[in-house]
Amino acid sequence: MNVLFKRSPALLAAGLLACTAMACGDATDTSPDESSTPAQADQALEAVAAPAPLSIGERGNLDELSRLIADADVRALNEALPALYATRGPVQLVTQGPIIDYADAREPVYIRHPNSPDLHLMIAAGAEIQLKLRDTSGRLHEIAHVLEEVEGGLAELRILATDLPAAGTLLLGTADTDLEALGDDVFALAVLDEPMSCEGAERECASGDLACMIQAHSSCITSSFDALPALHEDASPAELITSYIADRSVFGALRVDSFDENRGTVTLQLSNRVRPERAVMILEDGSQKPLEFEQTGDFTVRVNAPEEGFGPDTLIALQAPGGGIEDTGVVIAPIFGWSFPDKTWQVSGCLKFQNQAELSATTTEEILHDIDVRVATSVDGFFFRPWAATRTNANGCFNAKKKFTGMFAGAKRRIRIQYRLKDGDFAAWNTFSADGILRQGYSVIKKTHKLAHAPSGHTMGWMLIAPGQPDALGDADHRRRAVAFDAMRRIDQVSGAQNDWLRFHGPVFFNYPVPFNKVGIVPPNPANVLAPINPFPIAHRVFLSEDSWTFETAVHEIAHAWHYKHKSGNIPNVVTSLIDGWNTHNCQEDTNVAFLEGFAEYFAHEALCGAIFDSGACSESEQHYYESPLSLHGLYQDYDNTCASESQPPLNSPYRVIRHDDGVTHGLKLLTANNFYRRNFTSSGQTANVHSSINLPAECYWGTTDYDFWDLLWAFKADPDKGFGDHFSIAPGNDLVDFMQRFAAIHDTHAHFLNQRLPFLNPLHGSNPSQSCFKRCTQPAVMADGQLQSATPANNHCEVIGAPSWVDVSVSERNWFTETSPICPVGTWDTENCHVLTPHPDVSPFIWQGHLYTTALPGGVCPDGWFDEENCQIAQPVPGHQPFIWDGKLYFTAQYSCPIGEKINDDLCLIGTTPPGTTAAVTGNNMLSYFE
Numbered sequence: 001m002n003v004l005f006k007r008s009p010a011l012l013a014a015g016l017l018a019c020t021a022m023a024c025g026d027a028t029d030t031s032p033d034e035s036s037t038p039a040q041a042d043q044a045l046e047a048v049a050a051p052a053p054l055s056i057g058e059r060g061n062l063d064e065l066s067r068l069i070a071d072a073d074v075r076a077l078n079e080a081l082p083a084l085y086a087t088r089g090p091v092q093l094v095t096q097g098p099i100i101d102y103a104d105a106r107e108p109v110y111i112r113h114p115n116s117p118d119l120h121l122m123i124a125a126g127a128e129i130q131l132k133l134r135d136t137s138g139r140l141h142e143i144a145h146v147l148e149e150v151e152g153g154l155a156e157l158r159i160l161a162t163d164l165p166a167a168g169t170l171l172l173g174t175a176d177t178d179l180e181a182l183g184d185d186v187f188a189l190a191v192l193d194e195p196m197s198c199e200g201a202e203r204e205c206a207s208g209d210l211a212c213m214i215q216a217h218s219s220c221i222t223s224s225f226d227a228l229p230a231l232h233e234d235a236s237p238a239e240l241i242t243s244y245i246a247d248r249s250v251f252g253a254l255r256v257d258s259f260d261e262n263r264g265t266v267t268l269q270l271s272n273r274v275r276p277e278r279a280v281m282i283l284e285d286g287s288q289k290p291l292e293f294e295q296t297g298d299f300t301v302r303v304n305a306p307e308e309g310f311g312p313d314t315l316i317a318l319q320a321p322g323g324g325i326e327d328t329g330v331v332i333a334p335i336f337g338w339s340f341p342d343k344t345w346q347v348s349g350c351l352k353f354q355n356q357a358e359l360s361a362t363t364t365e366e367i368l369h370d371i372d373v374r375v376a377t378s379v380d381g382f383f384f385r386p387w388a389a390t391r392t393n394a395n396g397c398f399n400a401k402k403k404f405t406g407m408f409a410g411a412k413r414r415i416r417i418q419y420r421l422k423d424g425d426f427a428a429w430n431t432f433s434a435d436g437i438l439r440q441g442y443s444v445i446k447k448t449h450k451l452a453h454a455p456s457g458h459t460m461g462w463m464l465i466a467p468g469q470p471d472a473l474g475d476a477d478h479r480r481r482a483v484a485f486d487a488m489r490r491i492d493q494v495s496g497a498q499n500d501w502l503r504f505h506g507p508v509f510f511n512y513p514v515p516f517n518k519v520g521i522v523p524p525n526p527a528n529v530l531a532p533i534n535p536f537p538i539a540h541r542v543f544l545s546e547d548s549w550t551f552e553t554a555v556h557e558i559a560h561a562w563h564y565k566h567k568s569g570n571i572p573n574v575v576t577s578l579i580d581g582w583n584t585h586n587c588q589e590d591t592n593v594a595f596l597e598g599f600a601e602y603f604a605h606e607a608l609c610g611a612i613f614d615s616g617a618c619s620e621s622e623q624h625y626y627e628s629p630l631s632l633h634g635l636y637q638d639y640d641n642t643c644a645s646e647s648q649p650p651l652n653s654p655y656r657v658i659r660h661d662d663g664v665t666h667g668l669k670l671l672t673a674n675n676f677y678r679r680n681f682t683s684s685g686q687t688a689n690v691h692s693s694i695n696l697p698a699e700c701y702w703g704t705t706d707y708d709f710w711d712l713l714w715a716f717k718a719d720p721d722k723g724f725g726d727h728f729s730i731a732p733g734n735d736l737v738d739f740m741q742r743f744a745a746i747h748d749t750h751a752h753f754l755n756q757r758l759p760f761l762n763p764l765h766g767s768n769p770s771q772s773c774f775k776r777c778t779q780p781a782v783m784a785d786g787q788l789q790s791a792t793p794a795n796n797h798c799e800v801i802g803a804p805s806w807v808d809v810s811v812s813e814r815n816w817f818t819e820t821s822p823i824c825p826v827g828t829w830d831t832e833n834c835h836v837l838t839p840h841p842d843v844s845p846f847i848w849q850g851h852l853y854t855t856a857l858p859g860g861v862c863p864d865g866w867f868d869e870e871n872c873q874i875a876q877p878v879p880g881h882q883p884f885i886w887d888g889k890l891y892f893t894a895q896y897s898c899p900i901g902e903k904i905n906d907d908l909c910l911i912g913t914t915p916p917g918t919t920a921a922v923t924g925n926n927m928l929s930y931f932e
């Protein structure tokens with residue numbers, strides 16, 4: 001039985017996410033389910049609607065539904081719901097609102113409750129709709145709502161929870177439809193008032209046994225919902241049962257008006273004028289003791305405390321005639337009679353998780369450093385109060401303290417350790433869970449029995465999230481979330497070590513497990529699920545369901561988030577793509593959708609196989625699949641036989657290859673595969689592996705430059721100098737070949753680079769790279785004056801032109817350089833300037849109108865220069881050289897010139913630049929050359 005009570009802060013509100021629009025599902029990336037094609041639509045629809053489509057007229061009777069709703073007859077409603085939700089009308093997707101885990105059902109029943117989430121539905125943009133609520137008496141109500149167009153040809157319809165006026169059936173249909181006919185064009189949603197209570201929980205108790213009744217209701221409240229204690233972590237112990245009873249009691253709310261410690265009396269204030277016939281003290285252990293009492297006014301009762309005073313968690317109950325729970329009033333006894341020393345409680349511990357073999361070649365234990373930790377304690381074992389949050393340090397350890405005062409300070413406590421996978425841009429938990437909704441993403445990972453206060457504190461030691469560990473520590477969901485969270489931080493860190501631009505630079509929120517089947521999606525636009533309950537900022541969200549979990553799939557989804565953070569443009573066609581088969585891994589997709597998926601898969605393969613993770617997935621038989629492009633045969637068949645399973649022809653042309661995710665993954669690997677020229681694309685196996693003994697004829701060009709994963713990621717970046725003003729766009733029309741050309745341009749690849757690779761997008765291309773000869777040294781160098789200078793093949797390089805023997809040539813990447821030489825038309829080069837004269841000690845140097853002078857000796861004698869009737873002139877101005885005096889000496893600045901080439905600064909002359917994809921060299925006899 002489930003229970004709700006009115007003053008609970010939040011309850012069983014859960015968002016529903018359906019795996020449909022705004023997404024790219026890929027649950028079946030590498031492990032196709034043979035039955036997936038015909039069943040896929042239904043499986044995906046299951047998230048929104050029940051599976052079996054029914055014809056009109058089978059969808060139930062609205063009056064009958066109304067009765068079930070009015071009665072909150074959940075069992076019968078559950079049976080009626082499949083028919084009700086067999087069609088969706090204009091609704092494409094329910095993104096938030098209906099309840100999950102409601103009475104073990106996942107049908108979209110919406111619970112009307114003060115803390116229910118708002119209802120969000122996606123409908124086709126531009127659709128004219130009508131929206132009404134038919135209450136249980138059959139009246140139709142207009143429903144206030146907001147309709148806002150969003151990306152992807154959809155509009156979001158938002159209904160505030162507070163705008164649903166009554167329980168009933170929410171009906172949404174096209175503008176001219178008869179909503180109450182429940183036709184195929186009508187979406188219907190049952191809106192229930194919170195239907196459950198603990199009515200009758202006390203029926204096992206003897207009449208008048210107050211302790212039994214209160215305990216029965218307490219345990220009903222707390223056991224009905226596992227999540228419930230979390231709701232009340234901020235509540236005082238026992239406060240909830242008192243407010244629960246206050247809502248039902250003939251006394252109304254009871255409160256302590258005053259107490260007299262000396263006399264040992266407590267005056268209670270009643271809300272209603274009811275005369276109690278009994279007063280009882282109820283202790284935490286369930287024992288009870290009658291109390292003497294006296295009615296002192298219409299609304300006041302004075303109770304005598306026992307001699308020892310009231311203990312912890314003691315309740316005072318009043319009972320009116322009748323003996324039921326509703327005849328009872330309860331209040332927490334005030335504490336008096338003792339003084340209690342403050343107690344500081346201290347809890348420490350460390351967290352780590354066991355990774356999965358796909359993350360590193362061996363299964364190791366990884367520290368959960370820099371994550372949130374919260375300790376919560378409870379005196380009564382039901383209601384846990386959280387302490388201030390803390391963080392694990394670099395060693396995965398935390399130490400939390402809290403000072404308690406008052407009577408309970410030294411009482412024994414149960415301790416719970418909660419952790420939250422949140423650090424900087426990354427977070428991982430399950431939005432659609434009690435932890436996600438009620439604990440701000442914290443999960444309880446360890447619980448203790450009651451522990452006495454210990455001055456030195458309590459240590460939990462190492463808490464290892466791993467199979468076989470007790471309780472939550474052994475839960476696979478916790479481990480997988482830790483693995484995915486850790487993966488995001490590693491990808492970010494390793495990317496950043498390559499180049500800061502490659503980092504995520506924004507939040508990513510990994511939701512696992514999404515409570516549906518075959519979901520693996522990352523919407524292109526960031527959003528905040530269940531704001532403001534969800535404490536993580538607006539983030540790109542990954543949604544993955546339990547049945548879709550593999551480490552590779554997790555990385556694939558994270559790769560989508562990476563892509564969206566390094567993209568330009570939008571992808572309006574992903575929705576239609578999804579609706580056509582409910583995933584984006586069909587045999588033939590739009591080219592931009594195929595690119596999206598092929599890239600994510602490429603990213604996962606590369607990341608697993610060395611670029612980021614030293615994964616066990618790449619160590620053995622899988623190695624070739626992850627690390628190699630496909631063979632032509634493997635490409636033709638497509639690796640996972642998607643086309644065959646859709647009764648489509650195989651991939652028999654480049655046109656079809658770039659519309660297939662595996663085709664795109666293959667194409668991207670062509671760019672970054674090492675030993676490209678040695679690979680065997682004509683193999684009868686699936687992949688083009690490196691051939692160990694292949695003959696590469698010496699007259700042909702075999703590039704020596706290998707590009708890697710990071711080079712490929714870099715090609716997404718805008719490069720205005722190369723003509724790419726924006727990051728690579730995900731918009732329709734952008735395909736694999738566009739990306740390959742962009743890659744070549746951004747990396748200045750050799751002229752033959754793409755020509756050698758593009759043929760391998762054609763599954764019917766019948767030969768290997770080693771069988772096509774592209775002549776060496778066909779590309780000219782560009783000399784500094786702009787002239788092209790052709791090259792001729794030499795032994796292992798290309799010779800362009802000889803430099804004079806006295807020129808000292810240096811090289812850097814694709815450039816030949818030489819140093820500039822200083823020129824001193826007057827004076828001599830002193831390694832910095834042109835030194836003209838160190839004057840005779842008895843004369844003084846000066847500069848006049850650009851001329852260098854010294855004064856003359858008496859009698860007009862000039863030790864240097866010539867006497868001009870007044871002074872000694874040393875030098876006339878030299879254009880382009882500045883005269884100056886330093887340390888009593890006369891100078892001109894020097895000028896610099898290039899022996900060959902063009903001056904690029906005071907020191908360097910550029911001689912020329914070799915073709916793209918080559919490196920400059922100087923070979924024998926000062927020959928300007930390049931290596932290809």
Ligand SMILES: [Zn+2]
Binds near residue numbers: 024026557560597600
């Ligand atoms: Zn995907």
